[in-house]
Amino acid sequence: MLWYLLKLAVVLPLIAGLAWASLKFARRMERRFSPTGGQRSVKIIETQWLGPGQRIAVLEFRGREILVSASRQGLVRLAEVPARAVSED
Structure with a gap:
């Protein structure tokens, strides 16, 4: 049980951080490659x-x-x- 909670405490913030980083990256790429040049x-x-x-x-x-x-x-x-x-x- 302790091993499961330890894995959860490590993996859950890692997944949340990756999701946040992918959203920031997608927003940056959307601005860069938009037809209006970000405006x-x-x-x-x-x-x-x-x-x-x-x-x-x-x-x-x-x-x-x-x-x-x-x-x-x-x-x-x-x-x-x-x-x-x-x-x-």
Whole structure:
């Protein structure tokens, strides 16, 4: 019984570490080999929870800010305006 617990104490963290390292490696390779060169065309500017399973989000896409409602049923576009200029202070 003691031998089993000792093996478990050694192998379990080793497996968890390998899983974590493989996820980090996959994310790095995804950024490196993506067609956009690691830059995303859609940015999430802000999100706000409205209730269980419901929230609104402001997305930036190609110079536009889009307000969407996200729920279990899907996304609904609520409003769209030109993106705000970023001020550098």
